[in-house]
Amino acid sequence: MPSLLTKTALTGFALATFVVTKFVIRVISARLCLRHIPGPTSTSLLWGEEWNLYHDAPGSHYLEWHQQFGKVVKFRGACGHQILSITDERAVAFIVGEDIYRFPKPDGVRMWFKKTLGEGILWIEGKEAHEKQRRSLAPALTPQSVRKFTPIFYETSAKLAAQWTKILDNSDSDEVEIEVTNWAGRFALDTVARAAFSYDFDLLSGEPNALAEALDGLTNNENKLSSFYMRALFWVFPAILSIGKKGEMIRRVKAELGAIACQMWRDAKIALNAHSTDNDRTLMALMLKADAISGQQLREDEIVSQMRTVLSAGYETVSAIVAWVLYELAVNPQLQEKLREELSSPGDPSLDELNSQFPILDSVILETLRLHPAILENHHQAAETISVPLAHPIPGSSIPQLVIPKGTVISIPVNVLQMDPEIWGDDAHLFRPERWNNPDPTRPKLFAFSEGPRSCIGKKFALAEIKALTFTLVQQFSFGCSREIEQIQSFVVRPRIKGQVISSLPLTVRRV
Numbered sequence: 001m002p003s004l005l006t007k008t009a010l011t012g013f014a015l016a017t018f019v020v021t022k023f024v025i026r027v028i029s030a031r032l033c034l035r036h037i038p039g040p041t042s043t044s045l046l047w048g049e050e051w052n053l054y055h056d057a058p059g060s061h062y063l064e065w066h067q068q069f070g071k072v073v074k075f076r077g078a079c080g081h082q083i084l085s086i087t088d089e090r091a092v093a094f095i096v097g098e099d100i101y102r103f104p105k106p107d108g109v110r111m112w113f114k115k116t117l118g119e120g121i122l123w124i125e126g127k128e129a130h131e132k133q134r135r136s137l138a139p140a141l142t143p144q145s146v147r148k149f150t151p152i153f154y155e156t157s158a159k160l161a162a163q164w165t166k167i168l169d170n171s172d173s174d175e176v177e178i179e180v181t182n183w184a185g186r187f188a189l190d191t192v193a194r195a196a197f198s199y200d201f202d203l204l205s206g207e208p209n210a211l212a213e214a215l216d217g218l219t220n221n222e223n224k225l226s227s228f229y230m231r232a233l234f235w236v237f238p239a240i241l242s243i244g245k246k247g248e249m250i251r252r253v254k255a256e257l258g259a260i261a262c263q264m265w266r267d268a269k270i271a272l273n274a275h276s277t278d279n280d281r282t283l284m285a286l287m288l289k290a291d292a293i294s295g296q297q298l299r300e301d302e303i304v305s306q307m308r309t310v311l312s313a314g315y316e317t318v319s320a321i322v323a324w325v326l327y328e329l330a331v332n333p334q335l336q337e338k339l340r341e342e343l344s345s346p347g348d349p350s351l352d353e354l355n356s357q358f359p360i361l362d363s364v365i366l367e368t369l370r371l372h373p374a375i376l377e378n379h380h381q382a383a384e385t386i387s388v389p390l391a392h393p394i395p396g397s398s399i400p401q402l403v404i405p406k407g408t409v410i411s412i413p414v415n416v417l418q419m420d421p422e423i424w425g426d427d428a429h430l431f432r433p434e435r436w437n438n439p440d441p442t443r444p445k446l447f448a449f450s451e452g453p454r455s456c457i458g459k460k461f462a463l464a465e466i467k468a469l470t471f472t473l474v475q476q477f478s479f480g481c482s483r484e485i486e487q488i489q490s491f492v493v494r495p496r497i498k499g500q501v502i503s504s505l506p507l508t509v510r511r512v
């Protein structure tokens with residue numbers, strides 16, 4: 001008679017064999033299903049293409065592959081897992097459109113958001129749960145709400161300009177070199193925190209701030225080996241996000257941001273209960289008000305996760321785009337002069353004026369978003385085996401469809417979509433804001449904010465604050481660049497001096 005121990009061991013063994021067999025069958029059938037998809041041969045058994053994707057110019061391999069293999073490309077990630085890179089316009093519209101909930105974020109990406117921000121809108125999946133969170137955030141980011149935040153955008157812009165004036169005043173020269181990415185980050189975090197819940201990190205006073213440094217350290221990879229391991233492996237082993245120094249940093253930032261958000265939530269709640277209208281200018285108060293009206297009543301932890309998410313989503317992206325706008329103006333002096341002429345009207349324009357009266361400003365920002373998308377890849381994972389329609393059949397086939405097996409990770413490379421010569425012309429790789437004058441209405445839109453039900457909910461907020469800052473800075477300063485600058489892949493795509501490790505953008509700044 002087998003003992004209880006033997007029985008348990010046999011059951012365990014049978015279970016493990018079942019799980020492993022199921023996994024192997026799934027991997028083999030996925031491989032068979034995708035065997036006709038072209039792509040590069042793997043350069044590393046262990047890392048697949050991750051090493052090259054991480055270390056070479058951001059997005060450069062996606063550009064090469066799609067030029068060579070067409071609009072659907074298969075490549076390997078770490079530990080042999082298969083990734084599909086898709087730029088076919090019909091397939092992309094299908095994946096990010098109404099079917100988005102069948103293509104959730106990959107497990108590793110969700111784990112990252114959960115660990116750093118909590119169970120907010122960037123983490124949540126499922127139509128009903130996501131729509132609930134989106135509905136509660138939406139009233140705080142409507143054009144009317146953004147109008148209420150516009151004075152904050154000008155105040156933080158003026159603070160930044162005052163700091164640069166001080167630097168110039170303290171210099172013997174009428175031209176100084178300023179490291180712009182650091183100031184852009186301070187501007188973006190101060191702005192979003194003030195708009196979100198009237199919290200002033202006061203980073204624009206120029207003093208060091210431990211939380212801001214931790215937040216930056218969390219996502220600024222700066223090509224460290226540890227950041228590479230994390231990026232390469234979290235797809236297959238999401239638990240890697242809990243270990244080591246980075247894991248510790250993740251926990252600390254989450255706790256500190258949570259403490260601030262908690263306090264602000266309580267203050268906003270007191271103001272709401274007292275029917276005070278003073279607080280109506282913050283994103284959190286607008287959210288609470290909308291919830292009270294709808295009777296939805298979000299819990300404290302839900303609101304706190306959402307506030308962390310808003311801070312994080314609105315910080316790095318805006319900071320990167322501000323840096324790239326100033327860089328493009330610095331290396332295009334004639335355009336910078338034309339823009340200065342356009343922005344020469346006195347006083348701060350209203351939001352409506354900012355959005356309607358400055359076509360050069362508009363085109364500079366759109367062209368920057370096109371050539372320097374902050375979020376380079378939009379990642380998804382097929383929740384089930386799904387047949388996706390294609391505009392262009394896979395080479396060698398006539399079937400305008402692609403069957404994507406359950407579990408396959410999908411990457412939509414934004415730079416390839418936004419630099420496709422068939423759409424943007426032979427000069428697609430050049431910064432040419434004029435292409436936005438009278439654009440062809442049939443031309444696909446930018447993908448920098450994504451599209452569909454999960455597209456960026458803060459787009460109008462982001463555009464307004466970037467416009468207000470550009471307006472303020474270009475009126476007061478002129479910019480030049482004497483260094484060779486390249487892109488570096490961090491959480492977002494940042495600038496750095498060519499050949500250096502750390503992200504930075506030193507620009508020469510003068511008063512006008």
Ligand code: HEM
Pocket residue numbers: 121122134192309310313314315317318321374375378379447448449450453454455456457458459461462463
């Ligand atoms: C230039 C600046 C910005 C860019 C380029 C940008 C880009 C994006 C992109 C590409 C997504 C989709 C992400 C995905 O599908 O994985 C996204 C989502 C999101 N963004 Fe932004 N963003 C910017 C600024 C902001 C700001 C300022 C806020 C808040 C005030 C914000 C809040 C959000 C939120 C909450 C989501 C999640 C939406 C959802 O899942 O329904 N973003 N953003």
